[in-house]
Amino acid sequence: MKPVTLKEIAETLNISITTVSKALKDYPDVSKKTRKLVRETAAQLNYRPNSFAVNLRTKESKTIGLIIPEVVHHFFSTVIKGIIAQAEKKGYFVIILQSNESYELEKKQIDLLMSKHVDGILISLANETSDFKHITDVMDQDKPIVMFDKIAKIVNCSKVIIDDRKAAYMATQHLIDTGCKRIAHFRGPLLPQNSIDRFLGYKKALLDNDLPYDSSLVYICDCSDKSFEEGKNNAAQLLKDHSDVDGIFINTDMVAIGAITEFNKRGIKIPEDISIVGFSNWFMSSAITPTLSTIDQPGYQMGKMAFKQLYKELKALKQQKEVHPKIIELETSLVKRDSTKTLI
Structure with missing residues (x-):
């Protein structure tokens, strides 16, 4: 019809x-x-x-693009909820794409969103992304982009972040305060900025407390879709390499849950033998035995603030005002549970 x-x-x-x-x-x-x-x-x-005709008149599609590394990840699922909640209030639809941590796929998805004439783009970069021309090309067309979580410091756009170094320092300091002397780190891939910053926060906490930094205690977890298995495998390898380790700061909760599962299987007592702090405060962190001490990362709030900033920039462009990129930093906190000892 x-x-x-x-x-x-x-x-x-x-x-x-x-x-x-x-x-x-x-x-x-x-x-x-x-x-x-x-x-x-x-x-x-x-x-x-006829939304197409309306869009031609208003020069707005009332849609925004959202590119994230993983849809199923608990943190990103909460980010999505925050973005959609705010977008609906302002009458925007959200096109959600998953890069699968692939730079090439991320580039294609940017092209797709531009072909759909989205009004703006929200993005958390893929682990593989080290060249940002596809991002700056969008900005050169006066299309606002807001980065969140995994960002590029050299790209001059608005960003919604946490202080990953400070949060990692807090996590490592908690292990030190509860008596740990030999602390390992299961870190993320070498490239993403948040992985780098969490490593640097861990390292600084050691040095500030006169504990030696030992690169052999740092294990890389670079397969996000296999993070549970990597947690198990790195825990097994750690026991083989360093039987004297008494604490671990782990880059994400899923990796930490994998490590706890392996330690439980091997009869390693947590926190009596090894204390563990994760990162994100995924809902499973309070369901595992023992429950996981972790850094609470405010995903829902990050999503809300990312959309709000994008909306401000869309309004500014519509009014032909200059857009000034803004860095929005959200607070994190340490959630103390049973995987770490009480303060000594």
Whole structure:
């Protein structure tokens, strides 16, 4: 069936197209009776507004693009909820794409979103991304981009972040405060900025407390889709390499849960033999035995703030005002549970 037009509604009611258009937009210069009649007739005829025509007039698609590394990851799922909650309030739809930590796929998804004429883009970079031309090309077309979580410091756009160094320092300091002397780190891949910063926070906490940094105590976890298995495998390898380790700061909760599972299997007591702090405060961190001490990363708040900043920039561009990139830093906190000892 062909879409119903304003003209057909007007002919059905024997009124002008302009009156129909105004009635559907609830203009006060059209009587309440006429507005009600027009809406009822439009519903009966199954009228749907031509969003493409509206977009051409307003030069807005009322859609934004969202690119994340993983949809199923607990942290990113909470980010998505925060973004969608705010987008709905402002009448925006969100196109969600998953890069699978692939630079090449991320580039294609940027091209796809541009071809769909989205108004702006929110992105958390893939682990593989080290060249940012696909990002700057979008910005050169006056299309606002806001990065969150995994960002590029050299790209001059707005960003919503946490202080990963400070959070990692806090996690490592907690292990030290509870008596740990030989602390390992299961870190993320070498490239992403947040992985780098968490490693640097760990290292600084050791040095500030006169504990030696030993590179052999740092284990890399670079397969996000196999993080549970990597946690198990690195825990097994750690026991083989360093039987004297008494604490571990782990880059994500899923890796930490894998490590706890392996230690439980091998009869290693947590926290009596080894204390563990994770990162993210995934819901499973309070369900594993023992429950996992972790850094609470405010995913929902990050999503809300990322959309709010993008919306501000969209409004500024619409009003032909200059956009000034902004860094929004959210607070983190340490959640103390049973995988670490009480303070000594």
